[in-house]
Amino acid sequence: MTDAVARLLPWAGPGGKPCFLVSDGTGYVSRVADNIEVAQLELAAGLVKEARRVLAGRAWTPGELHLLEVELTDALADVHRVAESRGARLPASDHDPEVIGADGE
Template identity: 70%
Template structure:
């Protein structure tokens, strides 16, 4: 079993606070979080394609640009949260691996 690590979840509490899960990453909530993150990333890719199409036409209205800006901002917030969550977990594992390597390299006393 892997060591538990705090994971920033891809959703917030009802009052807007970040939600964290401390687990080994193999449980039900971890799998739900993985699925939500994958959907958020896929939606961001779709939105990028849509934005490129809208901007290429150059016949957009200010309302279309405003809607696109709102949607791109929401997607960027979600993608940033995914990156932050994954970065925190990578840092935890890197620190743990470094500590493990240092223990193995230390001479026995």
């Protein structure tokens, strides 16, 4: 296995602990993770659209707002995990604060 990296998977393990996969990104589990990430991002986009519709109508019930808050919170947690996972797999850039020294070089 060449160029193997640890990837944060889009699901949690027992006790809510993060799951990682060490892979070159071409295996079956990587493809499953990619598909789940796509589904999570699509769900989040749909919830944002629904939230805008509900809020624009200005005729919501407390129950509707509570359900929307719960769903948006779950979706935000998923999107954050996807961003963290994908960000960790990006190569460091010249603009990365951890790469640039204190003198800016």
